[in-house]
Amino acid sequence: MTSEEIFDQLVPIITLYLPDDVSPDEIQLKSDLTGELNINSAHLVDIVLDVEDTFSIVFANEDMEQLHTVQDAITIIQKKITTK
Amino acid sequence: MQAHFQQIIDALPYSEPFLFVNTLHSVSENGAEGSYTFSKDSYFYEGHFKNNPVTPGVILTECMAQIGVVCLGIYLTQKNTSEKAQLALSSTQVDFYKAVFPEETVRVVSEKEYFRFNKLKCKVTMYNEANEIVCKGNISGMVKL
Numbered sequence: 001m002t003s004e005e006i007f008d009q010l011v012p013i014i015t016l017y018l019p020d021d022v023s024p025d026e027i028q029l030k031s032d033l034t035g036e037l038n039i040n041s042a043h044l045v046d047i048v049l050d051v052e053d054t055f056s057i058v059f060a061n062e063d064m065e066q067l068h069t070v071q072d073a074i075t076i077i078q079k080k081i082t083t084k
Numbered sequence: 085m086q087a088h089f090q091q092i093i094d095a096l097p098y099s100e101p102f103l104f105v106n107t108l109h110s111v112s113e114n115g116a117e118g119s120y121t122f123s124k125d126s127y128f129y130e131g132h133f134k135n136n137p138v139t140p141g142v143i144l145t146e147c148m149a150q151i152g153v154v155c156l157g158i159y160l161t162q163k164n165t166s167e168k169a170q171l172a173l174s175s176t177q178v179d180f181y182k183a184v185f186p187e188e189t190v191r192v193v194s195e196k197e198y199f200r201f202n203k204l205k206c207k208v209t210m211y212n213e214a215n216e217i218v219c220k221g222n223i224s225g226m227v228k229l
Contacts, residue, residue: 040174041174041202041203041226042174042175042203042224042226044201045200045201045202045203046203048200048201049198049200059201061201064201
């Protein structure tokens, strides 16, 4: 799966947990999920659980520690689906 | 009540007039059950409502969260670490069915939906003494170590 394809599947998942005052247009590769998109830590867990279901992968605690931006999410997902 | 249940209650960060746990009946990997009796002298009955004391829904929600999520969260984290866990409420969705009046005892039953990346999500139900459902819903909290 290309990173563009992963990104396209990520946007609707992230959009679900965006606060009302953040537009889905602000979801960019470099966007910091909690810092810039204002996703709270509980919703970050919801996003990870949805990502796990969507891509049939499992996040470890180390992955969670590395997850800051949308690009980080794509990198982790790509690594997991290729080693699956 | 078993001694380790009292340890969990002692570890709660609440005190009167905002402690809404009297007894824990069971705590396990999958859930918790406990009860609380609303004293007629509780401060909120003075204003909720005027001359008509009824337990506020937010207080019922708090009682559900303290027994169902915080007590369970303390149990689940104490198993893995000796550090003192703090829980912050992250979301509630509760439907209410029956009113709770002064001096009623309620029983709270929670079932763990998941506990991952420090987020504890539970399905929580409160029953009255007649075993009728008072309220039920989903409550989540984030554990901070």
